Amino acid sequence: MTAEDLEPHFARLGGDPVRDAFTARRAVMPWRTRRPLPAEEVEATWARLVRDHRPAGPDAPRLAYVHVPFCANHCLFCGFYRNAYTPQGASAYTDLLLAEIEREADAPAMQAQPVDAVYLGGGTPSALSADELSRLIATIRRTLPLALDCEITIEGRIIHFDAGKVDACLEAGANRISIGVQSFDTKVRRRQGRRAGKEEAIAFIEALRDRDRAAIVIDLLFGLPGQTEEVWREDLAIAAAIAPDGVDLYGLNLIPGTPLHRAASAGKFPDAPTLADLGGFYRMGADFLGRQGWEQISNSHWRRTPRERNIYNLRIKEGVDCLAYGSGGGGNLGRYSYAVAPDLQTYADGVRAGKKPIEGMRVSDSLQPLRNAITSGIENGRLHIGDIAALAPGEDVAGRLAPLLDQWRTAGLVELAGDVMTLTTAGRFWYSNLIFAFDAVLCPGAPAPAAGGPPFLQTPHKKRELS
Structure with a gap:
């Protein structure tokens, strides 16, 4: 990416980074590229x-x-x-x-x-x-x-x-x-x-x-x-x-x-x-x-x-396997994430019929391990650039990230020591913006999530009893 491409992910300089590093917080949903x-x-x-x-x-x-x-x-x-x-x-x-x-x-x-x-x-x-x-x-x-x-x-x-x-x-x-x-x-x-x-x-x-x-x-x-x-x-x-x-x-x-x-x-x-x-x-x-x-x-x-x-x-946050049970629960097995039916009656009908009442499934691409490592590292406040580079063989990860990390360091969001990026308090507050930027830089061209999010999150609130 060029410096012009990176600019939307740069933080504001000269202010109080925890209060005004960015004008908005980016939403980073776990299903975003599945x-x-x-x-x-x-x-x-x-x-x-x-x-x-x-x-x-x-x-x-x-x-x-x-x-x-x-x-x-x-x-x-x-x-x-x-x-x-x-x-x-x-x-x-x-x-x-x-x-x-x-x-x-x-x-x-x-x-x-x-x-x-x-x-x-x-x-x-x-x-x-x-x-x-x-x-x-x-x-x-x-x-x-x-x-x-x-x-x-x-x-x-x-x-x-x-x-x-x-x-x-x-x-x-x-x-x-x-x-x-x-x-x-x-x-x-x-x-x-x-x-x-x-x-x-x-x-x-x-x-x-x-x-x-x-x-x-x-x-x-x-x-x-x-x-x-x-x-x-x-x-x-x-x-x-x-x-x-x-x-x-x-x-x-x-x-x-x-x-x-x-x-x-x-x-x-x-x-x-x-x-x-x-x-x-x-x-x-x-x-x-x-x-x-x-x-x-x-x-x-x-x-x-x-x-x-x-x-x-x-x-x-590491994207590990998660077994899910109950109406409205969500889980993950390997590349597949799934949601159990959030509507109580749909859930009940499925269980009574002897089926797993799954309302939706999504499948990730080959870049998901890289995204998981980024998300987990930033959640923990400490990301090893070498570790994520190993998940993108053949790519100059450090080189592509260097201008962005240096700008964030100047803005007060991160500290850099070798290939380790540590988040400051301001960086931790704006963590979703950092994840969003890493995605844009290291996973360009990834499939965009469907408009409105996954179908199982669009179900309106239900207030009925089981029959």
Whole structure:
């Protein structure tokens, strides 16, 4: 690429890099260059994969993702809400989910190698009853070939995640609990549809911590309506005082279709933070946790103790195999990524018919290992140019990247030492722009994603019961 070709990826010089290095953040979706598989080929392709697919190597890590698509209420900022929780619906769904997991458990692809991490996400997995959670985790442990030190994470919310449910998860084998706190400030929480106030949130996390039986991780979100710098400082201080094993810091993303996005579009969010504001919040959080001695292990994640490993979230960025279960879940086997039907009735009909209810599959090209290495390295904040060059034999990777890396170094986004690129705090905030630029430079001519994204992400929210 010429200097003129690289210029759109250059950062602004002379300003505050964490606040204004770029005018917008680039979206980098995992399916961005994967070709949709024709619908008529999906069933046969899946049958072949579960019979013949094997991991890339004898020590290749593997993951499993289990989706629980229910929430007690729809938080205004959330783009993952799909189904309102009811006891009857959750009970019927749990039975279907267990049937799906058990039916394919003995398939060669599922038993090929140990699973290093299992993630129960949603939705809100903790919306299930204590018995349902216990049965689900026990089935996973009984049927999947879990590694001896497998990380088993369950996402939860403060409301409805009572002591009985927590203990059921721990006794069944969960060893990592992730709680979406977002903010401790009562006004900010209530404004987003969160029912628990500050004191209740603090007491809940402290009770989890004091059990001392699992890694406890809390998510904090910056840029929420009413969340001033003062509120954000207090959120950080409270989180550090509680002393969980890990903490995630995420910037608010106004996802189209969410209640908060609609409110902002209607002018009901006058104090919406600018992109520069979000950069300032991120730096404030990174600096605070650094002073507290926390270790940053990804762009959004810090840990206080070695008990927090964050295996699933780190490995998924590497593009490793991921077995997926449950309505709305997504997985990956080799070159193929797949999505389980997000519509509850479609999912139920498929499981009852004895089929894997896959709604869409995509296949990657030969450059996917290179993209995975770039994404993983930038997510970790440290990328070896020599390592990615080895995935592009015959290409002058270092030479093509040199003008771009040098410009980013001057702009304050990266530091360079030999062939190692290390992200600064500003570089970590703008990580998606860096990935986007690497893609453009090293993977030119790659097939563009279909307009609107994959079909399984276009399904509207469903709020119906299973029949």
